[in-house]
Amino acid sequence: MFHCSLGLQWPAKSCRRGGHGTSKNKIGTRGEDKILQVPIGTVIHLKKGEIPSMLEHCSSADLDPWELPGSLSTDQSEVDQLPSSKNTSMAEKVKSTHVAGHLSFCTEITVDQSSGMNQATGPQSEPTEEISYNVAELTEEGQRMIVANGGEGGLGNVCYPNVTMKPKMTKGEVPRDNSIEDEASNDDRSSLRTGLPGSEAVLVLELKSIPDVGLVGMPNAGKSTLLGAISRAKPAIGHYAFTTLRPNLGNLNFDDLSITVADIPGLIKGAHQNRGLGHAFLRHIERTKVLAYVVDLAAALDGRKGIPPWEQLRDLVLELEHHQGGLSNRPALVVANKIDETGAEDVFRELEKRVEGVPIYRVCAVLEEGISEVKAGLKLLVNGDENSSSLNIENIRC
Ligand SMILES: Nc1nc2c(ncn2[C@@H]2O[C@H](COP(=O)(O)OP(=O)(O)OP(=O)(O)O)[C@@H](O)[C@H]2O)c(=O)[nH]1
């Protein structure tokens, strides 16, 4: 479910005033007001000033954290309570994040400018599109927002009570001469109006996780194995690089605390230049409280092609910083994995000499050795241990 964030399949129920039909992938079509309802949490960064007024909190429904977000309210009363958006000639592409538990969904919408045609101004102009990115993010419980505005409602018979409808003719019935009455009816009907088009939006939804701990490391370092050892997650594990193609989440449960851990695809040097896969997923650890650097003690042993763990750490910190300045600046620990490999003990001792400032745990993830110590270390950091510190590039001697 982690990767189902992208796409347009979120529930797009619609409510309509004076129009008809719904569109799943496009929202805000003719006569609709669309309300993106966010069950858990919200922070919205918005592109244009008028949108914030459309943000509201609503009662949070019980949602499956993995469920796609943004159910659209069909309750007309809710729509009526929202700020009027009659002047809908605006173009917005809104990207919002919907958080469910530790997950969030981003919504990216394009609203065309064809909306809000004023009846007096005549035919509608050609729709124009505006594309923008990272416009809105929903991260708080119960937040909802209008992502596209409905058009002017139509006016029907209820609004014109004098309208007389022609009686249905039964087969063989001769129509009576009622031309005078018909004339009056036609006058009345001329004032009936159909609904006007609303704005349209194309959404790109993005799921963002907000784990407590992010596991970062080079491909094949053993991150997924470690996640499987510290939690009940069952990520794919392989003896080749880039086994993990999408982030995995696991829960680390204590009696008094539950910690969410994300294992993201391996990072390689130059990831910030779009090499490898991990960079694309670094956004998932942007909000983690704690970083756990997983290094492979055996990567450079016996003529293997890898690099020593201190160099792995240096490259990892640099890649994080390239992705987002300050990303490495949070409490961290180092998991020195594959201690079972021949020669790994010497490398571990060397690692301890070369890296300062953060705790280093010797671990054999595959045999689950050293796991309880790592768990305790993570718990301390997540709880805000005052002795914690980040891994700084100056504290790594290569
Ligand atoms: N000897 C030894 N091998 C390990 C240990 N932990 C993991 N491995 C092996 O290392 C290989 C890579 O493990 P993964 O957990 O898939 O590594 P990863 O860091 O998730 O790799 P990517 O998903 O490609 O980034 C697998 O063959 C694991 O069995 C360990 O403690 N000792």
Ligand SMILES: [Mg+2]
């Ligand atoms: Mg993996």
